[in-house]
Amino acid sequence: MTKAIVEPLLQWYDEGHRDLPWRREAAPYRVWxxxxxxxxxxxxxxxxxxxRWMQAFPDVRALxxxxxxxxxxxxxxxxxxSRARNLHRAAQLVCERYGGTLPADYEALxxxxxxxxxxxxxxxxIGFGLxxxxxxxxxxxxxxxxNDDFMPITDAKQKKRTTGHFSEITPEDRPGDFNQSLMELGATVCLPNGAPRCGSCPVQHLCLGYHHGHAEILPVRAAKRARRIEERTVLLVRCGEEVGIRRRPKxxxxxxxxELPSLEGKTGANELRARLSARGWQVEKLLSLRGAKxxxxHVEWHMSGFEVTLAEKPEGLTFVTPQALRESYALPSAFRAFLSVLEE
DNA sequence: AAAGCGGGGGC
DNA sequence: GCCCCAGCTTT
Structure with a gap:
């Protein structure tokens, strides 16, 4: 890695970059x-x-x-x-250890x-200028x-090497801008999937991959793992005005x-009715819903769905109004397809 | 070193 | 359909 890329990248970055909310004011909490x-x-x-996050949690203490x-x-x-949980937990640690101010120290961060x-x-x-x-x-x-480097960038060892190379050339005066210029280049010019825009690149003259005609085929990545498929039968359980939901494991x-409750495997209406009765659920109405994927x-859910209307609320489910569900309960996107019934 | 962990947008 | 994204944690 040559230090010669630093000045062209900084100059290119200064000439114009994307206007992103977290770049308006590089306070460490906002960067984090x-x-x-x-x-x-x-x-x-x-x-x-x-x-929305910054409105709700403007600083570490609020979070x-x-x-x-x-x-x-x-x-x-x-x-x-887990990112959200860790961020929340880390904010509490920052309050305990550092009085609510992020430490200006790489190892501590x-x-x-x-x-x-x-x-x-x-x-x-970016946040502290280190x-x-x-x-x-x-x-x-x-x-x-x-570097015209064919080592798989998915290898941990390769990431270590690259980090080492950049640690030698990162400039003392503008490390944050230099790092952002590299990412900006990757996001807007040095694009993945064989689509680099080398004609617009400020460091084309220093690029060995371009020089050797390899820009389109680099980088090399390890093969991806196969995905398994899980069949589930999802239930939109209704009782009066409310919907039955439950919490997923920790x-x-x-x-x-x-989540919306569900059963393993694809279940037909008759079998479902029998299984729910065996649980003691009093099913008043059973309607098939459009399936969803x-x-x-690392996994695909292939879901079939039923709207189940019950006479009384069973054990093990939390019943909430559709409005409360929308406003106060975190429901993953996977279940969104089954909520359209509630909009009537 | 490998696997688990979401969701979406571009092609 | 496939790719891959301003990755981290656990095994």
Whole structure:
């Protein structure tokens, strides 16, 4: 990695970059929140969530004092929900350990839950002006092309190497802007999927991958794992004006969020009626709903659905009005398709 | 080192 | 359909 890329990238960044809410004012808390939200998540998906979050929790203390239910509700639909729990827990730790102010120290930031090497580097450099690299997926891709490097960027070892290279050339005076210029380049010019815009690149003249005609085929990634398929029968349980929901287990997929109750496997109307009766549920009405598919990273849910109207509320379900469900309970996107019935 | 962990937008 | 995103944690 050559230090010659620093000045062209900084100049290119100064000439114009995306106007992002968290760039308006680089307070460490704002940088931190944005970086957690941006983990494995596109900028456009984050914008709205970020604005709502800052309205609700303008500083570390406000976040630390919040209920977890409110935190998860504000995160609803953004995915990777452990990020929200860790952010909440970390805010409380920051209040206990540092009096409510984030520490201006890479190692101390790294020790917070949910903060890994990338996020610690981003907050340290952008929020505090410390001279540390911040190597994310964009930067790994940019580096692979600059160096004409065919080592898989998905390897932990490769990320270590790249981080080491950048730690040597990160400028003392503008580390945050330099790190952001690399990510900006990856997000707007050095694009993935064989679609780099080398003609618009400020460091094309320094790019070995471009020079060798490899920009389109780099970077190399490890093969993805296969996804398993789970069949489920989802129930929209209604009793009077209310809907029956339940809390998911504290660990695993969608941990601690609310869900519509469901049964393993695809179940026909007759079998479902029998199984619900065996539970002691008094089914007044059973309507088949349009099925839905939801794709997670490592599993697909293939869901069939039934609207089940009951005469009385059974044990084990929490009954809430549709309005309360919308306003106060964090329900993952996977179940959204089955709620359209409630809008009548 | 590998697997678990969401959701969506672009092609 | 497939790709992959301003990754982290646990096993």
């Amino acid at each position: 929140v944005s970086e957690i939200m941006l983990q494995q998540t596109r900028v456009e998906a984050v914008r709205g969530y970020y604005e 630390a004092a919040a209920d977890e239910a409110q935190v998860l509700k504000l995160w609803e639909g953004l995915g990777y929900y 790294l020790a917070l839950p949910g903060v890994g090497e990338y996020t610690a580097g981003a907050v340290a450099s 001279r540390v690299p911040a190597v994310d997926g964009n930067v790994l891709r940019v580096a692979a092309r600059l 660990t695993g997929l969608l941990a601690g969020l609310w 939801h794709v997670f990273t």
